[in-house]
Amino acid sequence: MLVVNIQQHFLGFDLDAGFSAPAGLTVLFGQSGSGKTTIINAIAGLSRPDSGQIEVDGVVFYDSAKRQYLPAHRRQVGYVFQDARLFPHLTVRQNLLYGGWFAKTRKASTDFGHIVDMMGIEHLLTRRPGALSGGEKQRVAIGRAILSRPRMLLMDEPLAALDDARKAEILPYLERLRDETHLPILYVTHSVSEVARLATTVVMLNAGRVVAAGPTSEIFSDPATASLLGMAEAGAIIRARVEAIEADGLARLQTSGGSLWLAQHRLQPGAELRLRIMAKDVLLALEPPTGISALNIIAAHIRDLSDTPEGVLVRLDMGTETILSHITRRSAATLNLRPGKSVHAVLKTVSVAPGSVSVSRSSATQTPEARE
Amino acid sequence: MTDWLTPQEWQAVALSLKVSIVAVLASLPLGVLVAYALARWRFWGHGVLNGLVHLPLVLPPVVTGYLLLLTFGRRGTVGQFLDQWFGIVFAFRWTGAALAAAVMSFPLLVRAIRLAVEAVDPRLEAAASTLGASRFWVFLTVTLPLILPGILAGMVLAFAKAMGEFGATITFVSNIPGQTQTLPSAIYSFLQVPGGESSAAKLVLIAIFIAIAALALSEWVAQAVAKRIRAN
Numbered sequence: 001m002l003v004v005n006i007q008q009h010f011l012g013f014d015l016d017a018g019f020s021a022p023a024g025l026t027v028l029f030g031q032s033g034s035g036k037t038t039i040i041n042a043i044a045g046l047s048r049p050d051s052g053q054i055e056v057d058g059v060v061f062y063d064s065a066k067r068q069y070l071p072a073h074r075r076q077v078g079y080v081f082q083d084a085r086l087f088p089h090l091t092v093r094q095n096l097l098y099g100g101w102f103a104k105t106r107k108a109s110t111d112f113g114h115i116v117d118m119m120g121i122e123h124l125l126t127r128r129p130g131a132l133s134g135g136e137k138q139r140v141a142i143g144r145a146i147l148s149r150p151r152m153l154l155m156d157e158p159l160a161a162l163d164d165a166r167k168a169e170i171l172p173y174l175e176r177l178r179d180e181t182h183l184p185i186l187y188v189t190h191s192v193s194e195v196a197r198l199a200t201t202v203v204m205l206n207a208g209r210v211v212a213a214g215p216t217s218e219i220f221s222d223p224a225t226a227s228l229l230g231m232a233e234a235g236a237i238i239r240a241r242v243e244a245i246e247a248d249g250l251a252r253l254q255t256s257g258g259s260l261w262l263a264q265h266r267l268q269p270g271a272e273l274r275l276r277i278m279a280k281d282v283l284l285a286l287e288p289p290t291g292i293s294a295l296n297i298i299a300a301h302i303r304d305l306s307d308t309p310e311g312v313l314v315r316l317d318m319g320t321e322t323i324l325s326h327i328t329r330r331s332a333a334t335l336n337l338r339p340g341k342s343v344h345a346v347l348k349t350v351s352v353a354p355g356s357v358s359v360s361r362s363s364a365t366q367t368p369e370a371r372e
Numbered sequence: 373m374t375d376w377l378t379p380q381e382w383q384a385v386a387l388s389l390k391v392s393i394v395a396v397l398a399s400l401p402l403g404v405l406v407a408y409a410l411a412r413w414r415f416w417g418h419g420v421l422n423g424l425v426h427l428p429l430v431l432p433p434v435v436t437g438y439l440l441l442l443t444f445g446r447r448g449t450v451g452q453f454l455d456q457w458f459g460i461v462f463a464f465r466w467t468g469a470a471l472a473a474a475v476m477s478f479p480l481l482v483r484a485i486r487l488a489v490e491a492v493d494p495r496l497e498a499a500a501s502t503l504g505a506s507r508f509w510v511f512l513t514v515t516l517p518l519i520l521p522g523i524l525a526g527m528v529l530a531f532a533k534a535m536g537e538f539g540a541t542i543t544f545v546s547n548i549p550g551q552t553q554t555l556p557s558a559i560y561s562f563l564q565v566p567g568g569e570s571s572a573a574k575l576v577l578i579a580i581f582i583a584i585a586a587l588a589l590s591e592w593v594a595q596a597v598a599k600r601i602r603a604n
Contacts, residue, residue: 044500044502045501045502046498049584057483071501071506072498072501072502073502073503073504073505073506073507073509073510074504075502076504077502078502078503079499079502081495081499083495083501084530085493085498087496087499087514088496088518089514089517089518089600098500098503098505098513099503099504101504101513102503102505102506102509103504128478128600143501144503145503148502148503148504154502162496254597362378
């Protein structure tokens with residue numbers, strides 16, 4: 001458990017952020033300049049806040065009131081930088097072993113093969129960083145951070161410098177990292193699709209303040225958060241499980257609100273997915289619609305409605321999950337939508353925005369491309 | 373070799389090599405420290421230290437030699453102290469020639485290393501510290517290997533400067549054959565006596581050869597290091 005509460009004054013910008021990050025992958029999410037990197041650097045010990053406390057699993061990293069400050073090299077946090085920062089004079093193997101030279105506990109030998117395997121970097125071990133591609137460098141950097149035997153991992157936009165193909169190459173490794181190791185991970189990004197795919201907990205930052213924090217599905221189905229993201233990006237995240245692949249190639253998914261069908265290759269029965277359902281892609285109907293090409297229609301109850309600059313954001317309970325629908329004010333008035341009313345949600349496309357389907361506990365590494 | 377050179381000529385060459393090598397090696401640790409401090413640390417007196425290091429580069433060498441004589445001579449405060457407590461004497465000894473060479477070549481050594489330190493990405497050092505390396509280990513395992521080409525370049529420059537040092541040396545420790553007569557002092561002496569031109573010419577050839585050999589060596593080492601870092 002990471003507990004952070006820090007204040008720092010900059011010219012024209014004040015950071016005052018407090019949050020805690022439980023086990024799993026916590027995303028620090030916000031626009032550039034919202035203070036994400038300042039916070040992560042303060043946790044790593046690379047910069048010193050003006051005041052506050054930072055604590056990881058009961059170990060005090062920083063406490064201005066008690067005048068405690070643990071220097072960076074004694075904090076045991078694995079830091080993955082946006083720009084890999086591999087040591088150019090060392091081979092990949094030496095880079096990976098670097099943290100082990102200084103770690104107090106000696107149990108490395110078994111980890112090494114496992115991590116090298118997990119990151120798929122076996123064939124790079126004898127090379128030097130100068131000869132690696134961006135994606136390879138980043139995988140080595142992740143391996144190097146894990147092999148320093150850290151208390152937790154910090155990742156500062158590890159995918160931001162990579163193109164889409166390289167991102168798709170690394171995302172599955174990050175998911176394996178989240179699911180196979182028990183390291184708490186703090187992950188900084190401003191990409192909604194990375195949050196949707198990776199986060200178990202989200203901490204949203206805006207202008208140096210925490211504006212929302214909690215489990216990913218709750219944060220994403222909160223209308224207040226949706227307005228922060230902007231309506232184009234607003235959407236809920238729900239969990240689904242692949243039940244079967246049907247004869248015509250569609251995958252039948254089980255969600256807590258009912259079955260959904262998805263045209264997605266390489267899904268295997270039993271795979272657990274996260275679906276991101278964009279608010280702008282959800283239509284509402286009072287009666288079960290017939291004669292319509294959309295396959296995915298689910299019964300739901302309206303929990304509440306909130307006004308947005310462009311219309312009305314409707315929060316819907318669908319089994320134990322929550323989804324959002326963004327409609328016009330006129331539609332809301334015509335349908336006489338009120339909290340508690342039963343409606344049918346028509347999911348236009350099982351809203352698979354790029355990168356928003358994720359597979360955990362399955363070996364499938366797939367590129368999301370399905371429509372309807 | 374000894375047949376081709378007279379004992380006096382050979383002594384001058386051997387003494388110059390000894391003086392230059394000792395001067396460079398002895399001043400290297402301090403050179404790295406000062407270069408690192410000037411490149412990375414912000415402290416009170418930063419400008420003063422920088423000026424002090426560069427002073428021998430801009431002062432007339434004779435002035436530097438005279439100041440050394442005042443400070444490290446038998447009557448000089450530091451000279452007396454070192455003589456009494458450690459038995460180290462600089463005045464009119466080869467050690468004095470080495471001290472003069474070290475002081476005169478120090479700015480070149482520091483400049484080359486400082487440029488190399490400034491070229492090292494501090495973010496790599498930050499990465500090393502998050503991996504558990506203390507400042508000392510960061511320096512030893514990251515900074516030092518990355519500035520090695522700069523250190524070698526600085527050493528070659530300083531060596532060449534030390535080989536050629538004349539004004540400060542002759543002022544500080546005079547020109548005693550077998551004691552303090554370095555290669556440049558010997559060339560000067562031979563040119564002062566009738567019939568000394570052939571001896572001077574031989575020493576000039578040797579000086580040129582040593583300078584070119586040092587340059588070639590440094591170039592070769594620097595390329596080998598750069599190749600190792602770039603890729604394979």
